[in-house]
Amino acid sequence: MIRLQAVTEEDKELFWNINQKYLYEMTLYYPDEMDEQGNYHYGYFHAYFIEPERKAFFIFDDEKMIGFVMLNPYSAIGHTPDYTIAEFTIFPSYRRKHYALEAVKLILSSYHGQWEIKYNEKNKGAKNLWIAATALYHPSIYHLNEQETVLEFTN
Secondary structure, three states: OEEEEEOOHHHHHHHHHHHHHHHHHHOOOOOOOEOOOOOEOOOOOHHHHOOOOOEEEEEEEOOEEEEEEEEEOOOOOOOOOOEEEEEEEEOHHHOOOOHHHHHHHHHHHHOOOEEEEEEEOOOHHHHHHHHHHHHHHOOEEEEOOOOEEEEEEEO
């Protein structure tokens, strides 16, 4: 059964390590470079531990960690959402098993309001997930550029 577990200060090192693997994977879609220590920059990482409007959760299937999600209220299109999905991943070995859709349904049923979700058009898996997960809400679609799209909806 899919569940969310809040990332705490005690989880910071684990979350940093997992986030680095995710950021590495995102280099398939964004031209981010490693720093001298072999890490990828994520400017708001520490803010998730001090700003209450930012939330990070590990995603579990029963007792097995299968991914994470990061939420915040910052718009990519100049609006005022209650929530945006800043980052979301299901680890590669757990993909194509419907965990992502189940996790998104849980997130959306736990947090109601105005939402924005941005995805990269080249990331076909993410695009398909977000279109399927938000179809019920009939999102407005905003194309930021040729590569990035934002879905805006209320749940």
